[in-house]
Amino acid sequence: MNEPEEYVRDTPAYEDYPIVVEGLRNAFGSHVIHDNLSLKVKRGEVIGVVGGSGTGKSVLMRSIIGLQEPTAGQIHVLGRDMMADHDEDDIDIRSRWGVLFQGGALFSTLTVGENVEVPLKQFYPELSDELRSEIARFKVRLSGLPEKAAFNYPSELSGGMRKRAGLARALALDPELLFLDEPTAGLDPIGAAAFDSLTRELKETLGLTVFLITHDLDTLYAICDRVAVLADKQVIAVGTIPELLALDHPWIQEYFNGPRGRAALAAKGDSELEDAMPESDESAGMDSAGMTGA
Numbered sequence: 443m444n445e446p447e448e449y450v451r452d453t454p455a456y457e458d459y460p461i462v463v464e465g466l467r468n469a470f471g472s473h474v475i476h477d478n479l480s481l482k483v484k485r486g487e488v489i490g491v492v493g494g495s496g497t498g499k500s501v502l503m504r505s506i507i508g509l510q511e512p513t514a515g516q517i518h519v520l521g522r523d524m525m526a527d528h529d530e531d532d533i534d535i536r537s538r539w540g541v542l543f544q545g546g547a548l549f550s551t552l553t554v555g556e557n558v559e560v561p562l563k564q565f566y567p568e569l570s571d572e573l574r575s576e577i578a579r580f581k582v583r584l585s586g587l588p589e590k591a592a593f594n595y596p597s598e599l600s601g602g603m604r605k606r607a608g609l610a611r612a613l614a615l616d617p618e619l620l621f622l623d624e625p626t627a628g629l630d631p632i633g634a635a636a637f638d639s640l641t642r643e644l645k646e647t648l649g650l651t652v653f654l655i656t657h658d659l660d661t662l663y664a665i666c667d668r669v670a671v672l673a674d675k676q677v678i679a680v681g682t683i684p685e686l687l688a689l690d691h692p693w694i695q696e697y698f699n700g701p702r703g704r705a706a707l708a709a710k711g712d713s714e715l716e717d718a719m720p721e722s723d724e725s726a727g728m729d730s731a732g733m734t735g736a
């Protein structure tokens with residue numbers, strides 16, 4: 443099966459890195475999205491994934507959770523080789539992560555509670571209706587919604603509430619990994635900040651590892667332990683924000699050191715980070731390639 447020994451389940455490296463992507467290639471016809479892309483996600487971290495529009499952030503997430511079959515490369519999730527032939531264990535592995543897709547992807551004909559019950563029914567068909575409904579209502583509350591929202595249809599909720607409903611469904615099975623695709627897109631700044639706090643709080647209390655695709659600089663500063671930057675078909679750098687600020691890659695400088703980046707930093711009010719920020723016309727020393735795969 444050509445599996446790198448160190449990432450097989452129950453080994454220390456698998457414990458440290460629940461998501462390991464190596465040499466990934468994705469292409470749609472002649473359109474190459476990823477070429478030799480590698481990324482290791484540490485257990486217990488919130489990793490932010492950023493990059494220009496169309497750089498393949500969502501395709502990367504879909505590859506990791508098995509919704510997109512890559513052309514080449516290796517992906518290990520929780521010690522499982524995602525490129526290997528599917529077997530019965532795949533049912534088990536899919537119950538160990540939760541996903542909040544862009545837009546929430548809720549079933550419009552089901553109530554919020556029924557939406558949360560969908561994965562419970564799929565993976566635990568033996569649960570009684572009563573217990574399943576009770577678990578769903580608990581997840582709704584855990585996501586910061588009033589319990590009565592469980593009885594609403596998605597169309598009856600605000601955009602922010604729908605995101606929380608999607609989060610409740612992502613948490614239905616007590617996952618170890620949480621994938622969030624642009625969770626604060628479309629939310630007002632107060633709603634976005636509240637969602638960020640909730641994500642951080644859930645990560646701390648539930649011990650989650652969070653893979654977070656975002657364009658939201660405030661979110662990066664507020665809750666991400668490290669940030670992975672997609673450009674040129676690869677992850678060109680991974681690190682803390684101060685580490686990324688020290689790189690002289692033009693996209694990274696433009697992103698973090700441009701007007702919106704500086705505004706987000708000022709809003710964060712972190713003097714240590716501000717000290718790490720180079721002057722806008724200064725090019726700092728570290729080579730971006732050196733950071734890749736950290």
Ligand SMILES: Nc1ncnc2c1ncn2[C@@H]1O[C@H](COP(=O)(O)OP(=O)(O)OP(=O)(O)O)[C@@H](O)[C@H]1O
Nearest residue numbers: 470473475493494495496497498499500501502657
């Ligand atoms: N199923 C598909 N068939 C063909 N092309 C696709 C498919 N899915 C994605 N693509 C293309 O792959 C590229 C990367 O898409 P992806 O949605 O991952 O970008 P992204 O970085 O998440 O962008 P954004 O920030 O705008 O959401 C885009 O050019 C997109 O058109």
